[in-house]
Amino acid sequence: MSEMMDVLVVGAGPVGLMTAAELHRHGVRCRLIERLLEPSPHCKALGITPRTLEVWDDLAIVHQALTAGMGLRGLVNIANGTDMEISSAALPEGAYGFLTLAQYDAEQILAEHLGTLAGGAERGVELVSLAQTEDLVTVGLKHLDGSVETVQAKYVVGCDGGRSAVRHALDLHFEGEHYAQVFMLADIDIDWTLERGYGYKLARIEKGEFRGAGACIPVPGDSRRYRFSTVAPEEMLPQDLTTSGQAHWASDEGPPLEAIQEMLDYLYPAGAKASNLRWSSFYRISHRLVPRYSLGRVFLAGDAAHLHPPLGGQGMNAGLQDAYNLAWKLALAVRGRAADKLLDSYHAERHEIGRQIVERTTARMNRVMEGDVDEQEPLREDSQLWLHYRDSPWVANEPADAAERWAGPLAGDRAPDVTGLRRPYVRHDERLFDLLRGPRHTLLLYSSESSPVEDGERFLALATELRARYGSLVQVLAIVHADSDVLALEGLPMLSDGRNEFAHVYVPQSGSGFLVRPDGYVGYRAEAIDHERLFRYLAGVLRAS
Numbered sequence: 173m174s175e176m177m178d179v180l181v182v183g184a185g186p187v188g189l190m191t192a193a194e195l196h197r198h199g200v201r202c203r204l205i206e207r208l209l210e211p212s213p214h215c216k217a218l219g220i221t222p223r224t225l226e227v228w229d230d231l232a233i234v235h236q237a238l239t240a241g242m243g244l245r246g247l248v249n250i251a252n253g254t255d256m257e258i259s260s261a262a263l264p265e266g267a268y269g270f271l272t273l274a275q276y277d278a279e280q281i282l283a284e285h286l287g288t289l290a291g292g293a294e295r296g297v298e299l300v301s302l303a304q305t306e307d308l309v310t311v312g313l314k315h316l317d318g319s320v321e322t323v324q325a326k327y328v329v330g331c332d333g334g335r336s337a338v339r340h341a342l343d344l345h346f347e348g349e350h351y352a353q354v355f356m357l358a359d360i361d362i363d364w365t366l367e368r369g370y371g372y373k374l375a376r377i378e379k380g381e382f383r384g385a386g387a388c389i390p391v392p393g394d395s396r397r398y399r400f401s402t403v404a405p406e407e408m409l410p411q412d413l414t415t416s417g418q419a420h421w422a423s424d425e426g427p428p429l430e431a432i433q434e435m436l437d438y439l440y441p442a443g444a445k446a447s448n449l450r451w452s453s454f455y456r457i458s459h460r461l462v463p464r465y466s467l468g469r470v471f472l473a474g475d476a477a478h479l480h481p482p483l484g485g486q487g488m489n490a491g492l493q494d495a496y497n498l499a500w501k502l503a504l505a506v507r508g509r510a511a512d513k514l515l516d517s518y519h520a521e522r523h524e525i526g527r528q529i530v531e532r533t534t535a536r537m538n539r540v541m542e543g544d545v546d547e548q549e550p551l552r553e554d555s556q557l558w559l560h561y562r563d564s565p566w567v568a569n570e571p572a573d574a575a576e577r578w579a580g581p582l583a584g585d586r587a588p589d590v591t592g593l594r595r596p597y598v599r600h601d602e603r604l605f606d607l608l609r610g611p612r613h614t615l616l617l618y619s620s621e622s623s624p625v626e627d628g629e630r631f632l633a634l635a636t637e638l639r640a641r642y643g644s645l646v647q648v649l650a651i652v653h654a655d656s657d658v659l660a661l662e663g664l665p666m667l668s669d670g671r672n673e674f675a676h677v678y679v680p681q682s683g684s685g686f687l688v689r690p691d692g693y694v695g696y697r698a699e700a701i702d703h704e705r706l707f708r709y710l711a712g713v714l715r716a717s
Contacts, residue, residue: 177203178506180311180325183332184208186217186295187474187491189282191329192274193231194499196289197612198690200506203325205297205313207332211283214451215359215399219244219485221581223556223586225268227496230609230692234268235704236281241273242392244659245369247551251377253442258370259551265587266557267605268319272371272390275488302328302341304468327502328470331495334458336476337612342467348460348479353541356404357433358452361396362388363449364444368395374402374439385540386439386657400446402435403481404454426452451660459534461526465519471498478526481537484554486529493556498691500611509645509715517566525559560584560691568709570698580679587688590678592671593651596658601670612688613646613714617701620653620682627652627683628659628666634703635664641707641716 181192184206191713192204220241228234249257259269286292300320301312309328313321332339339346366372368390376383408431412566429449460479465472474491498518504510532553550556561567562584569575569583582589590604608614615638619627628650635648650666651674652658658666669675678686685706687696696709 176308176324176326177201177534178326179203179502180205180309180328182299182338183326183474183476184211184283184295185331185333185424185474186278186282186329186488187484187495188329189279189286189293190492190495191331191473191499193282193286193289193295194323194495195503196286197231198503200503201290203323204293205299206293206295207298207337207456209296211276211279213276214453215276217278217482217485217488218272218389218391219398219489219662220271220273220278221485221489221554221556222263222268222270223264223559224492225271225494226266226557226586226589226605226692227253229267229605232609233281233285236284237271237273237278240277241271241391242280242369243321244272244390244391247371247373249368249373249375250440251375253374253440261541263555265554265588266555270485270551270555274391274393278488279391286303291523299332299341302338302470304328304470306468309469315548328505329502330470330472331474331491332474332476334460334479335474336469336472339462339472339476342470342472344462344464344467344472345420346460346462346479347688350458350459351481351537351541353403354406354409354454354456355401356408356427356432356452356454357399357401358426359391359397359399359447359450360432360446361394361448362400362431362444362446363396364396364440364442370474371447376439382542384439386435394457394501396448400432400436400459401510402439404487405435409454426454430453457537459530459537461523461530464528465494465523466515471496471502471518473522476524478530480530480533481538483533483540484550486533486554486556489556490526490529493525493559497522502643503611504714505656509717511712511715514566514713517564520566521561524563524584526628560586565694566713567693568697570696570702570705574699575697578679578697578699581686581694581697582678582692585691585694587694588677588688590669590673592669592673594658594663594668594670596660598652601668604674607649607667608688608692610647612644613690613695614688615646615648615706616678616686617648617650617680618652618680618682618684618687619650619656625659628664628703630683632661632664634701637703641664642710642714643717645714646710 179202197201244261245259297314298314300314319415369668372388375385388398391397433446458479473494567583593602617631631650640644685698685701689695
């Protein structure tokens, strides 16, 4: 029996890499294992949402993603190769737009990030057994030579995909079903006259009736490269897919280039030449959700917990944000600094998000399959900027009844970025996201132009008390109106809202506060900060030193 580890992460795809990296960033050792010997070279997941880019901004890897990816300018509906309807992907909210980035590039970026923190994944290692008690989890790990290693961990996180061994070991039902149709997917070059930088939805309409649809999404790295997907005609399917009633996740061998060209000609008769087939696959689409994201000391994230139609690039992004939600809580628990029930908030918050995404993408997929080709993509929802935890028992507005009249982010909402903040003795303006970066809670306090001195004294006393109780787990920043003087208070950073962006976006009153969690969501909002009520809230999240 090897020495007990803090956390075992199973699966080294994007979600597992993200989970391991976040645990290490929060100061917790973990072991990351992966059954496959090499990362998949295929372009599976492709879209990166604006919210995921904000998350990667916090991890300081957003530059790598923007460099490797391609900004998505919009989506275009095309019927019979001629009738076009264009929708812009630009959003007025959020720090970033939509990005196309191949899954293998995302994995490389996350693997390199993990390598700067702690090393990497152990490949060729498979979980074959799992049992847990109230105090620990015991797992069996099978190595390439056939030997089985027994290890113990305080916690286990299953990020091992739709066929999750961790989920099977927990005997959790994967509730849902799969579509009867078989789909085809191909990574190809396309020569056509359509403009680069857009995603294209192709439809075939005959005598007013819907006859088929497909999608071409640009893959970064080559100006002609696209990922093409559509429903596969039955005559193109291998025998095992036509006779089996099982929900195949993907076939080992996909359609040849000739079949892909045939479908492209059918959906886009204006003319497009397919070439350079890198990879193709037949697959079925499922919509499934586990009843629980955690059981005892074991947690599920990503495709191990939820599967849904690949519309709007929601799948990988939802999994990455599962990891972002879980890791800081798990790290606090390992370090003995989490409140007793904090880990329960992972299921409470992320299962509801998973349910919403599964239901929304399934309803959209049903409409597509029924021929609703005119439906516009709900890009605002797909951005994931507006997913929230307002109903979570682990967030609070103070007073609760004020939330109905407040503008700006409420408790449970994502904390938006703000620019133009000015700090004394610093020449450049600062972004709020830069100030929030790091594995801690941040309390943002606001003072209007009329009372910076009085507020500053109260804020400093609160910051001193928070530091005494929670140390580096909570930082305090004061932001003052652009027309106010910035006070020099030792122990309390104070910045000027130089462009009044903070006042415009957060809509605070003088003396109000926003407690932003390590995952970038507002955990607590107070109309007027009260020490006793703030510490009562914090006692449900953090354990004082």
